[in-house]
Amino acid sequence: MHRVGYLLQDGFQIMAVATQAVFEYANMVAGETFYQVENYSLAGNEVRSSLGLRVETRVPTARTQVDTWIVTGVGDPLSFPASDEEQAFLKKAAARARRVAAICTGGFVLAEAGLLEGRRATTHWYFAREMQKRFPDIQVEDDRIYIVDGPIWTSAGMTAGLDLALAIVEKDLGSDAMRSVAHKLVMYQRRSGGQSQHSEILDLSPKSDRIQNALNYARKNLSKELTVDELAESVNLSPRQFSRVFTEETGQSPAKAIEGLRLEAARLMIEQSRHPLEVIARETGFRDRRHMREVFMRGFGVPPQAIRRDVREAK
Missing domain, CATH: 1.10.10.60 (Homeodomain-like)
Structure with missing residues (x-):
């Protein structure tokens, strides 16, 4: 079983949580519970989205085993920077996990934790220049759907998180499984990581x-x-x-x-x-x-x- 942990903070974007459907349908395609998805936050209890939706979360402990951490973004990452506790947690979690991913502006959280230093990364095009300005040691590519640099995955904004999640499924279960999941989700096409954010x-x-x-x-x-x-x-x-x-x-x-x-x-x-x-x-x-x-x-x-x-x- 592959454990996927979503790290949420107050003000998270609902679209990021919607990517959990990719792992739900991957389990259907696999015919078993290949992915176990859990929502976490450092405070625990309910976490409120930017739209007001409340999601129950668990507090990760030193014994929590997660293979893939996915950090969700907030509407304005400049107004809601990662706390010292979140940064310290992610540094330790990244050392134990198979991979760490960020959806949309969640990339700022990884950057603040030092996990993107010297790496290629992307984020929502609207905030890409600000990321490059604040973190000059990151190679920010503002015209990519998602980027995989070693164990660190980052995606562009909003629906690009679905493409990143599908890419994770493809990596774990193969291309046929990924295409089947995309078909069940009625996705017109799965975009590759190098594809432009713009149409x-x-x-x-x-x-x-x-x-x-x-x-x-x-x-x-x-x-x-x-x-x-x-x-x-x-x-x-x-x-x-x-x-x-x-x-x-x-x-x-x-x-x-x-x-x-x-x-x-x-x-x-x-x-x-x-x-x-x-x-x-x-x-x-x-x-x-x-x-x-x-x-x-x-x-x-x-x-x-x-x-x-x-x-x-x-x-």
């Missing part, structure tokens, strides 16, 4: 159905050239009218937006497939591998090979 479609946020439909058409046909004329025709607008409305609603030209979609799609294929880079470039509409590399350098500051290498090292 190009969400960033564009078009106001009208026509521009949204044009973007959907583009995403389904990235291997094609996708001229303005073709996009305009797909939503029954003239090219001139389409370009004007598109720019007004998204703040970008159609060409710039399509490049962003190609970049996002190519990155996802690199992370989740073993296709050669030449194939990925062709499938996502780049002229060739060299052109894709140029766009990656401009958009991410690293070549495609570096992203593929990071994903392989994280597994």
